[in-house]
Amino acid sequence: MAKLLEGKPVAEKIKEELKKQVSAMPKPPVLASILVGDNAGAQAYVKSQKKTAEGLGIVYQLHSLGNETDEKSLIDFVNKLNADNSVNGIIIQMPLPAAIDYKNISRHISPGKDIEGMNPQNFGRIVFGQAQILPCTAAAVMELLKESGVDLYGKEVVVVGHSEIVGKPVTLLLLDKFATVTVCHIGTSKAGKLEEHVKKAEVLIVAVGRAGLIKGEWVKVGAIVIDVGINRVAERIVGDVEFEAAEKRASFITPVPGGVGPLTVTMLMRNLVEATKAQL
Numbered sequence: 001m002a003k004l005l006e007g008k009p010v011a012e013k014i015k016e017e018l019k020k021q022v023s024a025m026p027k028p029p030v031l032a033s034i035l036v037g038d039n040a041g042a043q044a045y046v047k048s049q050k051k052t053a054e055g056l057g058i059v060y061q062l063h064s065l066g067n068e069t070d071e072k073s074l075i076d077f078v079n080k081l082n083a084d085n086s087v088n089g090i091i092i093q094m095p096l097p098a099a100i101d102y103k104n105i106s107r108h109i110s111p112g113k114d115i116e117g118m119n120p121q122n123f124g125r126i127v128f129g130q131a132q133i134l135p136c137t138a139a140a141v142m143e144l145l146k147e148s149g150v151d152l153y154g155k156e157v158v159v160v161g162h163s164e165i166v167g168k169p170v171t172l173l174l175l176d177k178f179a180t181v182t183v184c185h186i187g188t189s190k191a192g193k194l195e196e197h198v199k200k201a202e203v204l205i206v207a208v209g210r211a212g213l214i215k216g217e218w219v220k221v222g223a224i225v226i227d228v229g230i231n232r233v234a235e236r237i238v239g240d241v242e243f244e245a246a247e248k249r250a251s252f253i254t255p256v257p258g259g260v261g262p263l264t265v266t267m268l269m270r271n272l273v274e275a276t277k278a279q280l
């Protein structure tokens with residue numbers, strides 16, 4: 001039976017350290033959070049971010065913009081926050097209204113205040129192994145792998161999902177650790193090759209958003225499984241991996257909820273603290 005890789009205890013350790021760093025600062029860091037529209041999911045994230053931030057002594061400043069906000073006015077707003085010296089970090093809540101493309105916005109967040117690590121300048125630094133700010137979910141995955149104690153050097157790692165926020169940055173970070181990385185995506189599934197790749201994984205990272213995509217019996221015995229997926233199925237939250245079957249084969253597995261999720265928001269706060277230190 002696999003050991004559970006829970007995010008909360010790791011997050012608590014990191015938060016204790018962050019709290020000390022924040023209290024040693026001349027003034028509390030300020031996180032400016034932009035919420036466009038009234039999406040219920042985004043509102044829930046805001047609530048949990050605010051609670052985490054305030055627990056660390058961080059000032060959480062919420063800027064709610066109306067549903068009618070267009071790309072230009074959002075960019076203008078971001079520029080205002082970029083120029084405001086009292087603001088240390090900026091986050092844009094997802095999802096944005098359909099008319100706004102996040103990619104067109106993220107490049108306008110000043111790299112020094114981009115605590116989601118999605119400005120192309122910050123993202124590009126990952127390629128050169130010089131990242132200062134890492135995309136939060138990818139950073140959370142790497143923290144959990146560290147917690148498992150695995151030495152990634154030469155390991156067969158399979159990443160399922162190649163999104164900009166998880167799959168791609170995690171792949172680059174794993175390469176930096178000299179893992180042998182295979183990246184699977186919709187093309188892999190359509191070619192009928194997902195099972196074949198997953199079965200080889202000594203470390204499996206899944207970030208797709210489809211409940212039960214990864215069958216428990218595909219998990220290699222002794223594998224480490226990090227399930228990033230969040231899916232609501234019949235009032236329950238589940239990941240992308242069939243948990244009950246997979247936990248009988250894996251050596252470590254993240255629960256959903258309770259695995260990657262609790263760490264992601266902590267990584268955001270760590271990025272804010274790092275950004276603030278650099279600004280000081």
Ligand code: NDP
Pocket residue numbers: 137160161162163164165166167184185186187188189194207208209210213228229230231260261262264
């Ligand atoms: P995206 O929708 O941006 O990306 C999903 C990825 O999965 C894409 O690369 C897509 O490929 C690929 N994909 C889709 N269908 C298949 C398939 N059948 N087989 C293989 N690959 C497939 O999602 P995100 O990366 O933003 O999020 C992924 C999941 O992680 C979601 O459930 C999300 O809720 C969760 N999440 C959890 C976080 C946490 O803190 N725990 C934080 C962020 C996300 P293609 O683009 O080619 O179609």
